[in-house]
Amino acid sequence: MVMQPLYKIWMDGELVPWDEARVHVLTHSLHYGLAVFEGIRCYATPRGSAVFRLKEHVDRLFDSAHIAAMHIPYDRPVLSGAILDTVRANRVPACYIRPLIYFGYGRMGIDNRKCPVNVCIAAWGWGAYLGEDAEAQGIRVRVSSYTRNHVNINMTHAKITGNYANSQMAKREAVDDGYHEALMLDPDGFVAEGTGENIFAYRGGVVRTPPIQGILPGITRDAVLRIVRDMGVPVSEERLSRDEIYCSDEIFLTGTAAEITPVREVDRRKIGAGRPGDLTRRVQEVFRAATMGEDARYTAWNTYLAPDGKSVENVSGPARDTAPHGTPQDVGSPQRLSPEAPAAPRQSRERVPHVPRSARDIGDDRHASAPHCS
DSSP states (O other), X not given: OOOOOOSEEEETTEEEEGGGOOOOTTOHHHHHOOEEEOOEEEEEETTEEEEETHHHHHHHHHHHHHHXXXXXXXXXXXXXXXXXXXXXXXXXXXXXXXXXXXXXXXXOSSOOTTOBEEEEEEEEOOOOTTOXXXXXXOEEEEEOSSOOOOTTTSOTTSOBGGGHHHHHHHHHHHHHTTOSEEEEEOTTSSEXXXXXXXXXXXXXTEEXXXXXXXXXOXXXXXXXXXXXXXXXXXXXEOOOOHHHHHTOSEEEEEETTTEEEEEEXXXXXXXXXXXXXXXXXXXXXXXXXXXXXXXXXXXXXXXESSTTSXXXXXXXXXXXXXXXXXXXXXXXXXXXXXXXXXXXXXGGOSXXXXXXXXXXXXXXXXXXXXXXXX
16 A cells, blocks of 8 residues: 555644654664554544544553553543544545554663653555455465464564564565465464454354454454354354365455455465355445444444534534533544533644653553553
């Protein structure tokens, strides 16, 4: 994907022009590979722009930071509001959103305890992650020669930037060999996940997926488990061998970027009929309805930028002030955390409540106050 610049990036409490969002070349995370991030989608729905499963993504971001012993200098409501502000500022009805927590400039060396912690949030347009025909026709996958991370080598439940070195090597190998994606095995030789997706296999009326131990707990994976169970289809979270994958009737990958992507071939072996199966199609349809806010069972998964139905381009500060407070799908900007706090005019909203720089220096005493995994 070629990056297309938009307008603003949120950096440490301030929306800065896209081309001015810069960091120093000696930024600690750039050298040592420890930062945490999220990938989130905002969809253009009939009610207006909606961020899909915002709370779950923000919770996982805080879990990742806790696992990495990074203290995020903002609370969940502030970061949730900043994510919505970033989408509004970029004037796009649908986009991909990337919050990133990283160790900043000022110290060097492996010991990161005194490094400043910085936060940025960007948004950009991102269509079909695995190609325009992937969802309709399915993709070709190969089992990678690279083993997925061991649970005590890299923390597999944390979305840490350095973990994706393993993914990049596997992805490049697969694409160089003519495939769309790589399927990675765990250190015991069982199926783990794709380079950036979870995997589901269907055979004999049962949907199976690898257990959460040793893989990233995917938020789209969680949504699909709920959808499939609501369909009345049995689901089993269990280890899968490579040959069981070959003999599946249907396989699909799930992820925020990949959404629901069918797999038609693994290691030059046709899966089922060699095209997306009926169950995969049904899951795609229900998932799409959920992201569009069109399935009443899953409406709580959407956080609308403009609950009154206005498009993102027409949202102004005063208009948002009339939105209801306290409902789970209508999270506002940081200025709206209290019903008594009036929303600032759109043109003046370049800054949000900001933590003093000194509060971002992490020492041993700060680790005790880091948020615990939810």
